[in-house]
Amino acid sequence: MATLPDPSATGAALITGASSGIGEHIAREFVRRGHRVVLVARRADRLAELAGTFGDRARVLPADLSNPSERAALPDRVAEMGLTVEVLVNNAGVANLGSVARVDVDAELRLIEVDVAAVVDLCTRFLPAMVARGRGAVLNVASVGAFGPVPWQASYGAAKAFVLSYTEAMREELRGTGVTAAVVCPGPVRTGFGAAAGIPDEDAEKLLPSFLWEQPETVARTAVDGLDRGRRVIVPGMPNRVAATLNRLAPRWILLPMLGRSHPGRTQR
Known part of the structure; x- marks a missing residue:
């Protein structure tokens, strides 16, 4: 099974949801390994700030991945930079x-656009060129909730289950092409991601044991290491692998019933 392509002058890792959390640290991990990165997220100011810490190894592409036309424009925007996407990281996600x-129905449909449709959209747009070159890698970010x-x-749980199933099937289809795919399924991570869905970390920590929690930099390093080593499903932390x-x-x-009783969303009937 293929592993990560070597860094090159024109190759890059495109990382969605790169403005904070796991995506930011995955970007840092690729730069640390010598790769160029293309940072994609809605927050242009935060992307520019992050790219400034990477010198000439980073480019910024602000985009709203819930918008199909903005997703469709990404390959041409990358090509205009003179770069080739050799690693695709679908990390962007929302939760309700x-x-x-x-x-809210609109919030639910936006979740499907970002967590499901964007993964399919970007994989089907960038994979053909990887296969034609005989080198490349895809890392999709799911969750322990995918199981x-x-x-x-x-x-959210159904969307992440889709990402898990989709990536495993895609990986098998890629066998022998020189391109690999992996899915990382983190447990709870201290990123503030849950706060956007109405579950601040401090509230979640009252319900979830401390030994399940991981730092985003640990998850990022474990994910990229696993992708490079040809692993199929990556679950950071032994307690989360057991879970x-x-x-x-x-x-x-x-x-x-056990999950329903322990989830903080149970109060929002």
């Missing part, structure tokens, strides 16, 4: 909190 009966349903975040196994194998009649 609450029951299906009460959550089972997530009550009170039903769309992922239990989530996948536990009978649903036991698992679902």
